Structures are given as C-alpha cells and as structure tokens.
Amino acid sequence: MDWHQIFAGRNDRMKASEIRELLKLLDQPDIISFAGGIPDPDLFPAEAFQEAFTQALTAENQATALQxxxxxxxxxxxxxxxxxxxxxxxxxxxxxxxxxxxxxxxxxxxxxxxxxxxxxxxxxxxxxxxxxxxxxxxxxxxxxxxxxxxxxxxxxxxxxxxxxxxxxxxxxxxxxxxxxxxxxxxxxxxxxxxxxxxxxxxxxxxxxxxxxxxxxxxxxxxxxxxxxxxxxxxxxxxxxxxxxxxxxxxxxxxxxxxxxxxxxxxxxxxxxxxxxxxxxxxxxxxxxxxQFDTHVAKIKEAYRARRDSMLAALEKHMPDSVRWTRPEGGMFIWLDLPAQLNSADLLAQSLKSERVAFVPGHAFFADGTGTNTMRLSFSKMDEALIDEGIERLGRLIAAAL
Known part of the structure; x- marks a missing residue:
C-alpha cells in the first residue's frame, strides 16, 4: 500500500527532530553529549515525587487522581x-x-x-x-x-x-x-x-x-x-x-x-x-x-557552575575565529563558526573521531541557513566532562580550518 498518497499534504512539512534523533546517542557511554537540552536526572526531586504520588493514591485522593x-x-x-x-x-x-x-x-x-x-x-x-x-x-x-x-x-x-x-x-x-x-x-x-x-x-x-x-x-x-x-x-x-x-x-x-x-x-x-x-x-x-523555590535554587547553582565551566573551556580550547554567547541563565551556549565550516559535517566527523555530540545550528533556522553555527547544552555534563568535550571539539574545529 502506498501510504504517502493517503497522507495529508501537510505531512511533507513535518521532519524528524535532529535533537530527538541525537538523544539516542545518550545510551552510548563513551559519547560526551552537549546535544539535548536535558535536565540532569540526578537533580530531580525524586523522593518528593515519590511521596506526592503516594499521597495522590491514598483512599481519599485516588478517585480524583485516576478519574x-x-x-x-x-x-x-x-x-x-x-x-x-x-x-x-x-x-x-x-x-x-x-x-x-x-x-x-x-x-x-x-x-x-x-x-x-x-x-x-x-x-x-x-x-x-x-x-x-x-x-x-x-x-x-x-x-x-x-x-x-x-x-x-x-x-x-x-x-x-x-x-x-x-x-x-x-x-x-x-x-x-x-x-x-x-x-x-x-x-x-x-x-x-x-x-x-x-x-x-x-x-x-x-x-x-x-x-x-x-x-x-x-x-x-x-x-x-x-x-x-x-x-x-x-x-x-x-x-x-x-x-x-x-x-x-x-x-x-x-x-x-x-x-x-x-x-x-x-x-x-x-x-x-x-x-x-x-x-x-x-x-x-x-x-x-x-519546595519549588528551594529546588530551583539548587538546580540553578549546579547549572551556573556548568555554564562557567563551559565558558572557561571555550576560552581555553576554541580557535580565535570562533564566537559564542555568554548566557545569564538557561541551558545553552551558541557558537558561530567561520563561514566556510558546516556544523552538520563537523558533527558527523565528531561522532566518529572525537565522540562528542552537539546540535548543528541550521535546524533552528526556518530557512535552513546557519550552517556554520551550533548549539551546546551544559545542563547534563559535569565540569570535568565539559572541559574534555570542549577540548575535543576545539581540536576538531581547528583541524577543519
């Protein structure tokens, strides 16, 4: 059966998310991933949620929780x-x-x-x-x-x-x-x-x-x-x-x-x-x-340290021709590479030789431009891995110039 002739025409505009595809790499233990904007699971308030779900399933609350x-x-x-x-x-x-x-x-x-x-x-x-x-x-x-x-x-x-x-x-x-x-x-x-x-x-x-x-x-x-x-x-x-x-x-x-x-x-x-x-x-x-405020304060402290580590690593390991943002919060740093570089090609090389993942920037442009840009996330990696990953990435970019 030719399903494509039955699918609505709007489906031609729906593409696989490059980020969702890159998340599959997280199962590979030797990959240093700066790809997904993913919270660190070690920081989840798991015990608080365990108690909250238990409370929701008490005799008093279960009719509401499950209905x-x-x-x-x-x-x-x-x-x-x-x-x-x-x-x-x-x-x-x-x-x-x-x-x-x-x-x-x-x-x-x-x-x-x-x-x-x-x-x-x-x-x-x-x-x-x-x-x-x-x-x-x-x-x-x-x-x-x-x-x-x-x-x-x-x-x-x-x-x-x-x-x-x-x-x-x-x-x-x-x-x-x-x-x-x-x-x-x-x-x-x-x-x-x-x-x-x-x-x-x-x-x-x-x-x-x-x-x-x-x-x-x-x-x-x-x-x-x-x-x-x-x-x-x-x-x-x-x-x-x-x-x-x-x-x-x-x-x-x-x-x-x-x-x-x-x-x-x-x-x-x-x-x-x-x-x-x-x-x-x-x-x-x-x-x-x-505990919303206390938990948010905790994760901000952790993410701030990781942002600082990534900014320091970029200063230390990136070629002079690379530029990046310096965010006051959030999870991301954006890199502008020299115009002749293509970040999608760099990603393919990086996964083979350096085992570092990131998101090529063109995916974030409605017209597909921005081929010399990339997004890095610092939220899930510890400081030592951030430095190691940026060192590898800087080496790859320097070799491509």
Missing part, C-alpha cells in the same frame, strides 16, 4: 500557578490558566488555533526547533522577527502577501538555542509591533526561572498588562513549563492568557486528549507547593 477530569486542569495546580504569575507582575485568575502536556503541546495548540495555510509566523533567526516543528503542520510561511532592526509593521504586512501575519513567537529569557535574553526595550518594541499589526505574541517562558545572574526582566505579558490594565485586554500568550524546573517526564506545562484565548484552547484540548494526566498534575502541585 477523568476537566480539560482546564487540576484546580489546586492552576491556583498555585496564579500565585506564581502574580510574583511576575501578571495578575490573573484560575480562568486565565490551562494545563497542557508540556509547553510543547501548548505550541501545537496555538499553531492550530491561529494559523491558516499561508499565514505568516514571525520567529527568531534562529528559533526553537520544537516551535518550528509544532507550527509546520499548519502550513505557515515564516518571516524574521528582529525587534532591533525597527522594521515597520507595514513591511511585515507587505511581505506576508495574500496571507495574514498571525503572531510573533519568541523565547525572551535565555532562549533556546542561543541562550540570549531580550532586553527591556526590545520587549516593549515587540508589544508595539504586535499592536500595529494586530497579532498575537507567544511568549515561551520555559527557561524563565533559570536565571543565574543579572537583574530579572519583567515578562512581555507583565509589560503589556501594565500598559492595558488587565490580562483580558492583552494579546500576549504566556507558555510556562515544569519540564526544566521539576521533571520533564511528567509532561506538565501551562498557558496563561486572556479568558477568550483560554476558552478556545480548552475546546482544542477537549478534542485532542480531553485533559492532561490528573495524577501527574497532582504530584506537580504537591512538590511545587512544598
């Missing part, structure tokens, strides 16, 4: 998130929150909600690979979102052609893949641009809690609320996640937005999977209520 539930999500968890949003100067109510199966599901739902085939999504150059994967199924075209250029709304609208510009997507804190943070002026500029174009803003806040140094910046949604007075008057959609702070395997994230947006997302949730796992939400709520 169907509302699509919006577990109420005590949504209430805890409301409190966290208030700490970020985002006043809201439970009705402004919907729980998703990780923030990745939120991106998929938002693509489905906002995009018609041929519409334009404004994204960074580079941007999060998972966002491109989520949006691609809805057949958009992409345009470069670069607030620093002061490109006019009219120019974006003209470039969209017959389609509409629908949203600007960005990770504003310690972005995946670059590790960069959007400054306050540029955050305000994004709101201006969105108002001029009458589009949504999708604020991916997966790494927002992982600041190691520097002054925290108010989220885009907080800034828009300050301008307009209420979350229900705002166009920014905030996507949060517990994957980088507590545990990615439980697949719990959330969307914080106007009630009108949440109402539409709930309909998509009902049609897709009814609701996210209730017992997982209960466990997340219990652990978050008991």
């Amino acid at each position: 169907y539930s509302v699509s919006e999500g577990y109420a005590p968890l949504r209430d805890w998130i409301v409190g966290e949003m208030a700490r970020l100067d985002i006043p809201c109510t439970r009705d402004n929150i919907m729980i998703t199966s990780g923030s990745q599901q939120a991106l998929d739902y938002l693509g489905k909600l906002l995009l018609n085939a041929g519409d334009t999504a404004l994204v960074g150059w580079p941007t999060y690979l998972g966002a491109l994967g989520a949006f691609n199924a809805y057949e958009p075209r992409y345009d470069r979102l670069d607030p620093e250029t002061n490109r006019s709304a009219a120019d974006y609208a003209e470039a969209a052609g017959e389609g509409q510009v629908k949203f600007a997507y960005m990770s504003v804190d310690f972005a995946n893949p670059t590790g960069r943070t959007l400054d306050a002026q540029m955050r305000e500029r994004v709101i201006d641009l969105a108002d001029e174009l009458d589009i949504a803003v999708i604020e991916d806040a997966a790494y927002q809690s992982l600041r190691f140094e520097g002054e925290a910046l108010a989220p885009v949604l907080a800034r828009e609320i300050a301008r307009k007075g209420s979350i229900d008057a705002c166009r920014t959609i905030y996507c949060g996640s517990f994957s980088k702070t507590l545990a990615p395997g439980l697949r719990v994230g959330w969307v914080c937005a106007s009630k009108e947006v949440i109402g539409q997302l709930v309909l998509l949730k009902q049609a897709a999977d009814l609701h996210s796992s209730t017992i997982n939400q209960m466990a997340i709520a219990t652990v978050a209520q008991n």
Whole structure:
C-alpha cells in the first residue's frame, strides 16, 4: 500500500527532530553529549515525587487522581500557578490558566488555533526547533522577527502577501538555542509591533526561572498588562513549563492568557486528549507547593557552575575565529563558526573521531541557513566532562580550518 498518497499534504512539512534523533546517542557511554537540552536526572526531586504520588493514591485522593477530569486542569495546580504569575507582575485568575502536556503541546495548540495555510509566523533567526516543528503542520510561511532592526509593521504586512501575519513567537529569557535574553526595550518594541499589526505574541517562558545572574526582566505579558490594565485586554500568550524546573517526564506545562484565548484552547484540548494526566498534575502541585523555590535554587547553582565551566573551556580550547554567547541563565551556549565550516559535517566527523555530540545550528533556522553555527547544552555534563568535550571539539574545529 502506498501510504504517502493517503497522507495529508501537510505531512511533507513535518521532519524528524535532529535533537530527538541525537538523544539516542545518550545510551552510548563513551559519547560526551552537549546535544539535548536535558535536565540532569540526578537533580530531580525524586523522593518528593515519590511521596506526592503516594499521597495522590491514598483512599481519599485516588478517585480524583485516576478519574477523568476537566480539560482546564487540576484546580489546586492552576491556583498555585496564579500565585506564581502574580510574583511576575501578571495578575490573573484560575480562568486565565490551562494545563497542557508540556509547553510543547501548548505550541501545537496555538499553531492550530491561529494559523491558516499561508499565514505568516514571525520567529527568531534562529528559533526553537520544537516551535518550528509544532507550527509546520499548519502550513505557515515564516518571516524574521528582529525587534532591533525597527522594521515597520507595514513591511511585515507587505511581505506576508495574500496571507495574514498571525503572531510573533519568541523565547525572551535565555532562549533556546542561543541562550540570549531580550532586553527591556526590545520587549516593549515587540508589544508595539504586535499592536500595529494586530497579532498575537507567544511568549515561551520555559527557561524563565533559570536565571543565574543579572537583574530579572519583567515578562512581555507583565509589560503589556501594565500598559492595558488587565490580562483580558492583552494579546500576549504566556507558555510556562515544569519540564526544566521539576521533571520533564511528567509532561506538565501551562498557558496563561486572556479568558477568550483560554476558552478556545480548552475546546482544542477537549478534542485532542480531553485533559492532561490528573495524577501527574497532582504530584506537580504537591512538590511545587512544598519546595519549588528551594529546588530551583539548587538546580540553578549546579547549572551556573556548568555554564562557567563551559565558558572557561571555550576560552581555553576554541580557535580565535570562533564566537559564542555568554548566557545569564538557561541551558545553552551558541557558537558561530567561520563561514566556510558546516556544523552538520563537523558533527558527523565528531561522532566518529572525537565522540562528542552537539546540535548543528541550521535546524533552528526556518530557512535552513546557519550552517556554520551550533548549539551546546551544559545542563547534563559535569565540569570535568565539559572541559574534555570542549577540548575535543576545539581540536576538531581547528583541524577543519
């Protein structure tokens, strides 16, 4: 049977994630992997989750934990998130929150909600690979979102052609893949641009809690609320996640937005999977209520040390012609190589000779450019392995010049 002739045409736009494929290498013990943006499992609050799941399965709670539930999500968890949003100067109510199966599901739902085939999504150059994967199924075209250029709304609208510009997507804190943070002026500029174009803003806040140094910046949604007075008057959609702070395997994230947006997302949730796992939400709520701040402080201390080790190793081992970012938090450092180098070719060589994995940068560009870039993650390797891996990688790059 020729399945391809039966598959919908949109499937041609869906490609295997290079990162997901590289994760298979983690089972090879001699590989030093800077590939996946993966939390260190040694830092998971496993005992706390064991207690939380035990509590969820008591006679008093098991009927809730194991039963169907509302699509919006577990109420005590949504209430805890409301409190966290208030700490970020985002006043809201439970009705402004919907729980998703990780923030990745939120991106998929938002693509489905906002995009018609041929519409334009404004994204960074580079941007999060998972966002491109989520949006691609809805057949958009992409345009470069670069607030620093002061490109006019009219120019974006003209470039969209017959389609509409629908949203600007960005990770504003310690972005995946670059590790960069959007400054306050540029955050305000994004709101201006969105108002001029009458589009949504999708604020991916997966790494927002992982600041190691520097002054925290108010989220885009907080800034828009300050301008307009209420979350229900705002166009920014905030996507949060517990994957980088507590545990990615439980697949719990959330969307914080106007009630009108949440109402539409709930309909998509009902049609897709009814609701996210209730017992997982209960466990997340219990652990978050008991030790979110102390646990996040613990992982930030560990990741800061690893970032510092990687930055020191890059200074020590990389050729002078290589440039890299210096993130204030998160999990990633971005490398710009000399133009003649191709990071995909380097990866193939590295896996054979140096046994070091990383993510070639072209995967993060909507147009496939950026072939001389790469993403390194420091979150899972200890300091000694970071130095060894960067030394091997520097040797490979020097030999290719």
